[in-house]
Amino acid sequence: MRISMCMSGKIYVAFVLMNVCVLTLSSQTIDRDSIRESMNMDAVYDRPFLTFDKFPVNLGGYLEANSIYSIEDGLSEGLSFQARRLTLFVSASISKRIKFLTELEFENGTEEIAIEFASMDIALHPLLNLRGGIVLNPIGSFNQNHDGPKWEFVERPDVSTNLLPATFSNAGFGIYGKAYKGAWTLGYEAYLTNGFDTSIIDNEEERTFLAAVKENSSRFEENFSGNALLNGKFAIKHRKLGELGISYMGGAYNRKEVDGLQVDTKSRRVDVLALDLNTAIKKTGTRFIGEMAYIWVDVPDTFTQQFGDRQVGFFVDIVQPILSTAVLDWEDAILNLSLRTDYVDYNIGRFAQTNTNIGDDLFAITPAISFRPAPQTVLRINYRYQWQHDILNNPSSRTATWYFGFSTYF
Amino acid sequence: MPKIIQFYIGLSLIALLGCENFGPEEPMEFELLDGPLDGLSVSEQQRFLAGDIAFNDDVFTVEKGLGPLFVGTSCASCHSGDGKGHPFNQLIRFGNNDLTIPSMLSFGDGRNQIQNKAIPGFEPETVPEGFPFSILVAPAVTGLGLLDAVSDADILAHADPSDENQDGISGRPHYNIPPEFTKIRNNSVPQGNNYIFRFGKKAGSYDLLHQSVSAYNQDIGITSLYDPIDPFSGLEEDPEISTQTLNDVVFYLKTLKAPIPRNQTDPDVIAGKELFESVQCAVCHTPTLTTGFSPIESLSLKEFHPYTDLLLHDMGPELDDGFTEGNVGTSEWRTPPLWGIGLSANSQGGQMFLLHDGRASSIEEAIELHGGEADNSKARYLSLTPKEKSQLIKFINSL
Numbered sequence: 001m002r003i004s005m006c007m008s009g010k011i012y013v014a015f016v017l018m019n020v021c022v023l024t025l026s027s028q029t030i031d032r033d034s035i036r037e038s039m040n041m042d043a044v045y046d047r048p049f050l051t052f053d054k055f056p057v058n059l060g061g062y063l064e065a066n067s068i069y070s071i072e073d074g075l076s077e078g079l080s081f082q083a084r085r086l087t088l089f090v091s092a093s094i095s096k097r098i099k100f101l102t103e104l105e106f107e108n109g110t111e112e113i114a115i116e117f118a119s120m121d122i123a124l125h126p127l128l129n130l131r132g133g134i135v136l137n138p139i140g141s142f143n144q145n146h147d148g149p150k151w152e153f154v155e156r157p158d159v160s161t162n163l164l165p166a167t168f169s170n171a172g173f174g175i176y177g178k179a180y181k182g183a184w185t186l187g188y189e190a191y192l193t194n195g196f197d198t199s200i201i202d203n204e205e206e207r208t209f210l211a212a213v214k215e216n217s218s219r220f221e222e223n224f225s226g227n228a229l230l231n232g233k234f235a236i237k238h239r240k241l242g243e244l245g246i247s248y249m250g251g252a253y254n255r256k257e258v259d260g261l262q263v264d265t266k267s268r269r270v271d272v273l274a275l276d277l278n279t280a281i282k283k284t285g286t287r288f289i290g291e292m293a294y295i296w297v298d299v300p301d302t303f304t305q306q307f308g309d310r311q312v313g314f315f316v317d318i319v320q321p322i323l324s325t326a327v328l329d330w331e332d333a334i335l336n337l338s339l340r341t342d343y344v345d346y347n348i349g350r351f352a353q354t355n356t357n358i359g360d361d362l363f364a365i366t367p368a369i370s371f372r373p374a375p376q377t378v379l380r381i382n383y384r385y386q387w388q389h390d391i392l393n394n395p396s397s398r399t400a401t402w403y404f405g406f407s408t409y410f
Numbered sequence: 411m412p413k414i415i416q417f418y419i420g421l422s423l424i425a426l427l428g429c430e431n432f433g434p435e436e437p438m439e440f441e442l443l444d445g446p447l448d449g450l451s452v453s454e455q456q457r458f459l460a461g462d463i464a465f466n467d468d469v470f471t472v473e474k475g476l477g478p479l480f481v482g483t484s485c486a487s488c489h490s491g492d493g494k495g496h497p498f499n500q501l502i503r504f505g506n507n508d509l510t511i512p513s514m515l516s517f518g519d520g521r522n523q524i525q526n527k528a529i530p531g532f533e534p535e536t537v538p539e540g541f542p543f544s545i546l547v548a549p550a551v552t553g554l555g556l557l558d559a560v561s562d563a564d565i566l567a568h569a570d571p572s573d574e575n576q577d578g579i580s581g582r583p584h585y586n587i588p589p590e591f592t593k594i595r596n597n598s599v600p601q602g603n604n605y606i607f608r609f610g611k612k613a614g615s616y617d618l619l620h621q622s623v624s625a626y627n628q629d630i631g632i633t634s635l636y637d638p639i640d641p642f643s644g645l646e647e648d649p650e651i652s653t654q655t656l657n658d659v660v661f662y663l664k665t666l667k668a669p670i671p672r673n674q675t676d677p678d679v680i681a682g683k684e685l686f687e688s689v690q691c692a693v694c695h696t697p698t699l700t701t702g703f704s705p706i707e708s709l710s711l712k713e714f715h716p717y718t719d720l721l722l723h724d725m726g727p728e729l730d731d732g733f734t735e736g737n738v739g740t741s742e743w744r745t746p747p748l749w750g751i752g753l754s755a756n757s758q759g760g761q762m763f764l765l766h767d768g769r770a771s772s773i774e775e776a777i778e779l780h781g782g783e784a785d786n787s788k789a790r791y792l793s794l795t796p797k798e799k800s801q802l803i804k805f806i807n808s809l
Binding site: 201268304 | 432434435469471472476480482483487497498499529530532533757758763
């Protein structure tokens, strides 16, 4: 739910921060290493929290900030500093088998405030748990596993933010569970939530853009299309091999009728299929994290080809620890070299008039150096070089961006 | 200090100090069509920037007034990089085929352009059955301020409507009645209430304000104070674009630089330029025009080289789509400027879509499709040796 920052919001933030400070005096940290988490679906709970004696509430959060210097086709806007995110988590064990967790995020200072997650979980059986409230839609892996300190890169993957609307959460209900056999773990999630709206093909990005739905703050109280968005994920993990997930979400995004009157010729669907992979070579410590998504949108034939009916994209991160040693008082400091590859095609297809390929795509590589003085804190230098074609496939616009920043749980 | 920290700090400094050296280079100025005229004052550059943002970044959504019927969702969707448009965003205009009877305006509101796209739930327009029509590809918008500032007298100096010099070429200006919101140019040479129109494929617009107001209205479905009639409903509506923004866009179009010629010292280009004259391409594609006085100093009293005479010419049956517009005949087209033509592929997706409807995929093909008043020039071109043809094409590409 996005709201503009007002005085009451500021007072609320001050209150929360003050409580965090006070409670920290009598607290201890659950020092989980989020890098070695179990499955992506556990990411919302698999975070470091501060617990307090006899106090049923746990607190946590993370902060990320960076500098950015970008040059697009030889022109730069100069150096900027960004306070990208301050996120607060609050979790509570309400009673046996009943848990609550919420995640409140402030983006770019107080420009946007969002409740990214707020759910109550009821554990009936390892294979069957109920979840309701504002849930993170399990599409791909990044949407659920998006905390800044977990990543070696300042920017979020393009496929996860510009194709899929990370972080995408909705009001809804569903079930999830896991099964174990030897080294294998199987996990599933299935939710019915509110869905998309017509902004995905009617937005100022001038392209099909699923993330445009995030501007609709009323999606937490009303489902625009009146038809639930079905979202499911199945993941399999082997202790040595890694995790592979396949996820789907789909549903109508328009209204065919309003007050009994027909306002569109048909109900139009959006369908998304995503694959995600998370694995490592144990011998070298090299980690591979990737996600791929394919999107189908029923765009009216009479609309402009500017808005594509199919999109595809992927990212692959390769993270190589090159040094693990004690530095100052940090006993397990790690230096990583990493490389990210991003690709997004916003509009798959050919122009009807010329039968030539429609452009509107983006390719980027990002070499990175990251230093982790402790598992929950990362300092990062990233250099991103991007080639982007416009819809006509004119010569690409090239952008190079330097980032220096940090992200840390607290 | 531990080595790891030294290493990290060193790397950071290298990264930060090396920022400038690891970025993509700026394209050469002559490779780009966008950019302001030289010599704009600081305040003029601010207005240019405001117009640039409105022209290139403003995207219209349903909430902002798009449609419900439209052709494109932004100015830039038809004029990518300020260059020529692509057939995927083509305009379609129709009319009757006889200048002696009033235009058949079947939509009843003075429009002769269909809006061939629609927001969901609406049906786009189609050409009324039996009416001749033309497909039009959007023109480049560079250097328009210079063309706007040419005096009527200079345009008329190149006209020869009755072909008195008997060269087979009889260019004439398009006289028509400007809409009330336009400001008549100083030193205009009217014929009664009719003034010289100079913008558009058939010179259908009087000036850049007229052109911009019409484009917002007919191409995007955006009403303005100057044209408050919604093209779908035919009803007067509140303005969907502010007059300030509209004026900024007009200022931007006025102060876009002219394309910069390239390879001017290439011997083939030099030879091609002579051939361009001897083949008599230059009779219509007039190399040099001069602006009159303008309050924008960068536009005032300047000699420039657009390769157009801003006049209408009969282009013969090949390019006769059978429809009239205003007082322009079915086979008449206003001479398009040739400047920047060599950069067309950079805004048309790596290919060329030339002539009014993009039917020509190369300059050679475009020349061969010329007819009517251009018959003699085309015949001279066809009689050139392959090398001479190549030199001529190189010259045109260099503009």
